[in-house]
Amino acid sequence: MGGLQTQYAPSAYIGLWSRLRGFRREMLTKALEQRLAVQGPLMRATIHTVSARDFPLLAAAVRNGRRDWWLRVQAKQLKKVDMEAAVSRVRKHLSKGPRRQAELVELLKAEGFPPIAVASAGMWVDLVRVPPSGTWEQRRADLYGLADGWLDRSNATEAEGMDHLIRRYLGGFGPASLRDLASWAGLPTETLRPVMEQMELSRFRDEQGGVLFDLPRAPLPAEDTPAPVRFLPQWDATLLAHTRRTGILPEPYRPLVFNTKTPQSVSTFLVDGVVAGKWRYEAGRVHLEPFERIPASLRRELEEEGKRLASFHA
8 A cells, every 4th residue: 555644543544444354443553552553754754654664664765855855845944953953852852752742842942942843853863653642542643752762673775765665656556657656755756767777667658658667467457347436534645636646536526625725635435446525424424425426326335335434433
């Protein structure tokens, strides 16, 4: 799946429920508590849930690019901040155990650093969300710890991380273009291209003649393979605005899913592999809001899946 984007804690749970048979909420919570899964800022400096094995490799892949991007975006605010000193203080404070973000802000403020220093520190030092923060049971996710204290220390190199990141992305989204990969990773195409050229990958052509990459021997379902209805949460990477997935999200529906009021997207459902409406859980039920009329047979399938999702919430 290439990791689950998890700014909103329940999104990872619903994303897994939609993709795995027999998934139960306590499975992910237990995996986070046992450090088999971990949440932290990764691709595009956004929070992702990944396996404990994936985290240090993905972090190694994006660390330099993430920092360079942040320095450009926050150049004005960081102009007078000694980030080397700020990162050293954050490390020292977290070496004693996890702390809440507001607490870190106050500690650094007392030492003469502005709030932006704490927000920026995660671009220099790998941080993780520490459970129960960021779980279904405790959705407020503001308790952070040092990744190298929470997980086994890793000596993963950037090159190893890049190779792993590309394989993880293609495993979740291939066949895909280099541009799509770069957009998802938050890295320049020029950084990823030479790595991909050294890898053994399958290559295809899209409708416009562009090159698509995939993992060798990855399955390619026939075009008439039926796609069952599916429910997607907010922040699901399948739809995110960092790439225009018009094959899944028809362009006329984009303003209904992404707009200034919902930059994180709304919760959507798919019919035949394409977004067909949005949903919300309220008063013990999943309520459907189709964007257009849905045939009765598919409506029944949606309602049955909605009942299963309501039971998952309960």
